[in-house]
Amino acid sequence: MGGTRGMLIVFEGLDRSGKSTQCEKLVQTLRNEGEKVEHMQFPNRTTPIGQMINEYLTGESQQEDHVIHLLFSANRWESAQAIENHIRAGTTVVIDRYSYSGCVYSAAKQNKAMDLEWCRQPEEGLPRPDLCLFLDLSSEEAAKRGGFGTERYEKQDLQARVRELYTEMRQHEDEREDIVVVNAGQSIEEVQCEVLKVVKEARRQLDTQGLELRHMR
Ligand code: ADP
Numbered sequence: 001m002g003g004t005r006g007m008l009i010v011f012e013g014l015d016r017s018g019k020s021t022q023c024e025k026l027v028q029t030l031r032n033e034g035e036k037v038e039h040m041q042f043p044n045r046t047t048p049i050g051q052m053i054n055e056y057l058t059g060e061s062q063q064e065d066h067v068i069h070l071l072f073s074a075n076r077w078e079s080a081q082a083i084e085n086h087i088r089a090g091t092t093v094v095i096d097r098y099s100y101s102g103c104v105y106s107a108a109k110q111n112k113a114m115d116l117e118w119c120r121q122p123e124e125g126l127p128r129p130d131l132c133l134f135l136d137l138s139s140e141e142a143a144k145r146g147g148f149g150t151e152r153y154e155k156q157d158l159q160a161r162v163r164e165l166y167t168e169m170r171q172h173e174d175e176r177e178d179i180v181v182v183n184a185g186q187s188i189e190e191v192q193c194e195v196l197k198v199v200k201e202a203r204r205q206l207d208t209q210g211l212e213l214r215h216m217r
């Protein structure tokens with residue numbers, strides 16, 4: 001894959017939809033093809049803000065809903081410049097969860113005016129993915145891949161609302177353009193093959209249209 005700048009590729013989906021598996025495989029495949037690739041994930045639990053998020057997710061600490069929402073967003077903002085620098089330097093950045101998780105998990109709490117629109121505001125201005133691969137799997141199918149863990153959001157009713165909100169989010173003008181739905185119920189190899197096809201097509205479009213990196217709006 002040629003081109004002057006790297007791509008920003010994001011994986012989204014419910015817990016256990018296969019994001020981490022497919023991220024890893026895509027990064028390996030692109031690297032084997034000689035491409036420079038940076039692999040990231042959000043939350044990035046290694047920073048001071050990320051450590052606060054980790055304590056919240058594991059139940060060691062409590063946070064007010066708006067506060068934790070803004071911390072998740074701040075956790076992306078602290079990497080925003082690094083992401084842009086990689087992309088400008090020709091490195092493709094593959095990320096496990098991004099702003100879409102940020103919006104749907106917070107909105108799923110149904111805390112008064114904290115709807116998708118409210119949740120999306122702090123994301124405006126972040127690097128906009130060239131492609132978001134949404135690994136689509138029902139919460140029932142996801143549950144068959146192993147019992148729920150102990151982290152805060154790993155509950156059936158919340159997961160079901162999260163899936164509905166992902167669908168609602170795809171109605172937004174930019175998200176409709178950026179998100180490609182992949183059937184995550186296929187074998188790991190089949191999903192991998194479909195993902196690669198979609199990535200190659202997005203790369204081809206980017207090369208022909210010569211698009212600059214855009215920002216969330
Ligand atoms: P996520 O990062 O979305 O939570 P993982 O990639 O960690 O999901 O996968 C969750 C579990 O499901 C792992 O045990 C993984 O090996 C398994 N898995 C991943 N993809 C598939 C697939 N296509 N079919 C069956 N099992 C899968």
Ligand code: 2DT
Pocket residue numbers: 042043057072073097098099101102103105106153
């Ligand atoms: P994993 O580390 O297993 O992916 O779980 N989340 C994530 C949010 O609520 N807001 C966000 O902005 C992001 C990136 C989804 C992380 C958990 O944190 C949730 C599941």
Ligand code: MG
Pocket residue numbers: 019020021096
């Ligand atoms: Mg994962």
